[in-house]
Amino acid sequence: MATTEINASSKTTGKVRAHQTQNERLTFEKSAPGKKAYKLPPLDVPSVNASQLLGETFRENDGLLPELSEIEIIRHFTRLSTWNYAIDLGMYPLGSCTMKYNPRVNEFVSRIEGLADAHPYRPDELAQGIMEVIDLLQRCLIEITGMDAITLQPAAGAHGEFTGILLARAWHESQGNARKKIIIPDSAHGTNPATAAICGYQVENLKSNADGGIDLEALARQVDEDTAALMITNPSTIGVFENEIHKIADILHAKGALLYMDGANMNALVGKVRPGDFGVDVMHLNLHKTFSTPHGGGGPGSGPVACKKFLEPFLPTPVLVQRQNGTKSWNYDRPQSVGRVRAFYGNTGMFIRALAYILANGPDGLRQTTEDAVLNANYIRKKLEDLYELPYKTPSMHEVVFSDKRQQAKGVKTGDIAKRLIDYGFHPYTVSFPLIVPGALMIEPTESESVEELDLFIEAMRSIAKEVEEDPELVKTAPHSTRVSRLDEVTAARKPILRWKLE
Amino acid sequence: MRYLPKSPAEREQMLKEIGAAAIDDLFSIIPAEYRLNRDLDVPRQQAESEIIDYFKAAGHKNATDYTSFLGAGAYRHYRPVIIDSLVQRGEFLTSYTPYQAEITQGTLQAIFEFQTMIAELTGMDVANASMYDGSTGAAEAILMAMRVTGRHKAVVARSVHPEYREVIDTYLKHRELPSSLVSFEPKTGRVDLAALEESITEETAAVLVQSPNFFGVVEDIPAIAEIAHKKGALLIVSIAEAVSLGVVRPPVEADIVSMEAQSFGVALSYGGPFCGVIAAKEQFLRQMPGRLVGQTTDRDGNRGFVLTLSTREQHIRREKATSNICTNQALVALMATIFLTVYGKQGIRELAEQNLAKAHYAATELTAQTGNKLLFNGAPRFHEFVLQTGESPAVWQKRLMKNKIVGGIELGRWYPELGDATLWCVTEVIPKEQIDKAASVLAAGLVEA
Numbered sequence A: 001m002a003t004t005e006i007n008a009s010s011k012t013t014g015k016v017r018a019h020q021t022q023n024e025r026l027t028f029e030k031s032a033p034g035k036k037a038y039k040l041p042p043l044d045v046p047s048v049n050a051s052q053l054l055g056e057t058f059r060e061n062d063g064l065l066p067e068l069s070e071i072e073i074i075r076h077f078t079r080l081s082t083w084n085y086a087i088d089l090g091m092y093p094l095g096s097c098t099m100k101y102n103p104r105v106n107e108f109v110s111r112i113e114g115l116a117d118a119h120p121y122r123p124d125e126l127a128q129g130i131m132e133v134i135d136l137l138q139r140c141l142i143e144i145t146g147m148d149a150i151t152l153q154p155a156a157g158a159h160g161e162f163t164g165i166l167l168a169r170a171w172h173e174s175q176g177n178a179r180k181k182i183i184i185p186d187s188a189h190g191t192n193p194a195t196a197a198i199c200g201y202q203v204e205n206l207k208s209n210a211d212g213g214i215d216l217e218a219l220a221r222q223v224d225e226d227t228a229a230l231m232i233t234n235p236s237t238i239g240v241f242e243n244e245i246h247k248i249a250d251i252l253h254a255k256g257a258l259l260y261m262d263g264a265n266m267n268a269l270v271g272k273v274r275p276g277d278f279g280v281d282v283m284h285l286n287l288h289k290t291f292s293t294p295h296g297g298g299g300p301g302s303g304p305v306a307c308k309k310f311l312e313p314f315l316p317t318p319v320l321v322q323r324q325n326g327t328k329s330w331n332y333d334r335p336q337s338v339g340r341v342r343a344f345y346g347n348t349g350m351f352i353r354a355l356a357y358i359l360a361n362g363p364d365g366l367r368q369t370t371e372d373a374v375l376n377a378n379y380i381r382k383k384l385e386d387l388y389e390l391p392y393k394t395p396s397m398h399e400v401v402f403s404d405k406r407q408q409a410k411g412v413k414t415g416d417i418a419k420r421l422i423d424y425g426f427h428p429y430t431v432s433f434p435l436i437v438p439g440a441l442m443i444e445p446t447e448s449e450s451v452e453e454l455d456l457f458i459e460a461m462r463s464i465a466k467e468v469e470e471d472p473e474l475v476k477t478a479p480h481s482t483r484v485s486r487l488d489e490v491t492a493a494r495k496p497i498l499r500w501k502l503e
Numbered sequence B: 001m002r003y004l005p006k007s008p009a010e011r012e013q014m015l016k017e018i019g020a021a022a023i024d025d026l027f028s029i030i031p032a033e034y035r036l037n038r039d040l041d042v043p044r045q046q047a048e049s050e051i052i053d054y055f056k057a058a059g060h061k062n063a064t065d066y067t068s069f070l071g072a073g074a075y076r077h078y079r080p081v082i083i084d085s086l087v088q089r090g091e092f093l094t095s096y097t098p099y100q101a102e103i104t105q106g107t108l109q110a111i112f113e114f115q116t117m118i119a120e121l122t123g124m125d126v127a128n129a130s131m132y133d134g135s136t137g138a139a140e141a142i143l144m145a146m147r148v149t150g151r152h153k154a155v156v157a158r159s160v161h162p163e164y165r166e167v168i169d170t171y172l173k174h175r176e177l178p179s180s181l182v183s184f185e186p187k188t189g190r191v192d193l194a195a196l197e198e199s200i201t202e203e204t205a206a207v208l209v210q211s212p213n214f215f216g217v218v219e220d221i222p223a224i225a226e227i228a229h230k231k232g233a234l235l236i237v238s239i240a241e242a243v244s245l246g247v248v249r250p251p252v253e254a255d256i257v258s259m260e261a262q263s264f265g266v267a268l269s270y271g272g273p274f275c276g277v278i279a280a281k282e283q284f285l286r287q288m289p290g291r292l293v294g295q296t297t298d299r300d301g302n303r304g305f306v307l308t309l310s311t312r313e314q315h316i317r318r319e320k321a322t323s324n325i326c327t328n329q330a331l332v333a334l335m336a337t338i339f340l341t342v343y344g345k346q347g348i349r350e351l352a353e354q355n356l357a358k359a360h361y362a363a364t365e366l367t368a369q370t371g372n373k374l375l376f377n378g379a380p381r382f383h384e385f386v387l388q389t390g391e392s393p394a395v396w397q398k399r400l401m402k403n404k405i406v407g408g409i410e411l412g413r414w415y416p417e418l419g420d421a422t423l424w425c426v427t428e429v430i431p432k433e434q435i436d437k438a439a440s441v442l443a444a445g446l447v448e449a
Helices: A050-057 A070-081 A104-110 A128-145 A157-174 A191-198 A216-222 A245-254 A263-268 A309-314 A348-384 A414-423 A451-470 A472-476 A489-494 B008-018 B023-027 B048-061 B081-087 B105-122 B134-149 B162-173 B193-199 B221-230 B242-246 B282-287 B314-320 B330-368 B393-402 B432-448
Strands: A149-151 A181-185 A202-206 A227-233 A258-262 A282-284 A305-307 A319-322 A328-331 A400-403 A440-443 B153-157 B179-182 B204-210 B234-239 B256-260 B276-280 B293-297 B303-307 B373-375 B384-388 B421-425
Touching: A050 B330, A070 B081, A070 B105, A070 B330, A104 A348, A104 B048, A128 A149, A128 A263, A128 A305, A128 A319, A128 A328, A128 A348, A128 B048, A149 A309, A157 A191, A157 A227, A157 A258, A157 A263, A157 A282, A157 A305, A157 A309, A181 A191, A191 A202, A191 A227, A191 B314, A202 A216, A216 A245, A227 A245, A245 A258, A258 A263, A263 A348, A305 A309, A348 A400, A348 A451, A348 B008, A348 B023, A348 B048, A414 A440, A414 A451, A414 A472, A451 A472, A451 B008, A489 B293, B008 B023, B081 B330, B105 B242, B105 B256, B105 B276, B105 B293, B105 B303, B105 B330, B134 B153, B134 B162, B134 B204, B134 B234, B134 B256, B134 B276, B134 B282, B153 B162, B153 B193, B162 B179, B179 B193, B193 B221, B204 B221, B221 B234, B234 B242, B242 B330, B276 B282, B330 B373, B330 B384, B330 B421, B330 B432, B393 B432
Parallel strands: A181 A202, A181 A227, A227 A258, A258 A282, B153 B179, B153 B204, B204 B234, B234 B256
Antiparallel strands: A149 A305, A282 A305, A319 A328, A400 A440, B256 B276, B293 B303, B373 B384, B384 B421
């Protein structure tokens, strides 16, 4: 395979040039028998004959794992890392994903001895420290959401949705009828309908109104005695606050249905308004979005679920309780619980990071964070709305959604603009979403961007708009500066190669 | 507000350019009655040094100077230091799901290596790019088997981790998908094959067993597979202790393997984040939940990697997706990949053999010196074993704790029929002298009693 040449022509205008050009083969291809990166201490007990002890269950053939030295491993993964874009390198305006700065103290404290090495089954008296951390985080999140109770057990946002919808289901069952359907706006995240389906519900779509929000009349017509809940994202996926949210709640409650809020966009609300105060019954948070735990290339996340008092008996087992003597322990005796959604107590390492973030900000910092996130999005909106089509004029919160309508006239689509943005040193915005905006450009800068960085991004977007007019091919064939050019996804899906094989 | 890169003057300037008089103008769409007009009641803003002090105090309260014989689905193995130095590189740590392949080849190639390693270790054809953990992976594997077979019942062994079984229950019961339990043989701790045969019907989609099972006993996978397949059910093998694969025969007769990879270099962290993964035979690929990375080429013919087969996923298929999983455990999967690269082909076997030898020694000493009974002695084990003590586990746990030892976990809460039984785990990080000490403390206790 030839080493890719970096084209240093005027086509590559990026400010960040991250890619290590040297090719890096797979570890398996670099392997040579007998190389070692490990050394075990001498065995201090008598050795055993594994084949004899295990009999027919003994493994005869080793798996084809690579054999390398430590320096080769360090270089391998370090080189791979240089092929990744990251928040640490620059702005990551992925809408709805909230790619904010990940404070390094979070990483430091999550690795503190006594926390990082705590076994989940250690006796309660040896776990009081971590239980206090969990307790404080729970209290902070309850306060931030304005809800009454919480579980930290779900491992990610979609897992939180699953848990939250099960709470609703269990409550309806306790009222004598689980009901059949969940209503989901057409602007919702794809996880919402998938979640409703795996909880055993029929999914009914709700069409958005002209402002991209919930159509109250349509909702009122749709909600009936078979409706378990509405799953709403607020601010919505076009970054708009549902200002009639209380009426939405009333419509649902009048028919005995619940209001579920997808908390993916909580970065627009923290410290300014609380879902518990505007009628939400149950919601999830994404600690990896709003509370700065790192995304890590796609996880680990954490998706706590907060709810109103009447749903508390249904929270997953176990819940943290305070004993009479002031110590804390886990209560497993919960007859009405939906059950357990994950082994142990959740992604505890993420709880530590999220709490560190809350402590670093305090009430004033959390509010300022929200204000800056909203300020940044509106700044971008103002500076780009003359060049890019803004399908919904409703005031934006923390993200702004344009469409590629004007650029389409030159045959350039949102995906092309996104790829061209890479050449300017930015990660693309979200392209495929929300579905109600054809050719969406969904931009969420977050609070982490300075004016300088925002201006560079705006300049890049403006330059691309100009390029679309003058040289659309340049945009359509982007990116030009990356280690690999556009990849053949069709062949990848038609003839999947999902693992390396010895030839 | 050290994370916010704007000066007050810059904020003013930005507001002016937007055409807003004050920041609250930007929030005016929120009805006044719902706006929070006070500070949140959370701790005040703290200095970095205060934050570190707070968490250090919490860690100290947890006590670190105990020797622990706890396992039961969370295992302490040595973590090579290069794991943390590599995963803390910002380009891995602060990157997102690799949707934009051209600028995420690092994550994509590492996942491709992960998929390959898991397939190699488990004897399966393909593996996905991770699930939340072993318990949710097991539940999703059952749902996957139901999609493959079109059947709606599951048979789960009682020797599967009790918390995994609870999670499976939660995933199934709300959709009214029935499952039944199959017991273990009292002598061996292995799945009761006769009972298994009886519990499988023409409606059974999957049989799920764990190996090594919750008692540390290695199951007879070929025999179980034969029974399951005879009636057209799929066999799912759940693996909670991945290091076992260094020395235990991979479950090649299984159709789906659901594994917890925590043992591969992932800290205990009081139970999470861990790293589940589903591996399977190739013909079941289209029903596999979660992300997959595939190899392809770019326009110039260079090798590259992309997320693929996304038509199974929620962002495309919505309510018809194979699963609602979106965020997975990519960074933890990277830890496992680095761990497996460090140990490699020989190291993983040597590591597993040390675990086997240590646990064998401990089981021998803890029974010989104390007169305690080793349960399930008739079957092969990896590094966990069940002791039946002559006295209540609470009593001897107290005695061990006085000596800074945390003994095995009590099984009575899950298996009352086993009496005063405890599950012990010994990994390579426990020195012989601590095993000897635990044995002598328990032996002395018997004399006192």
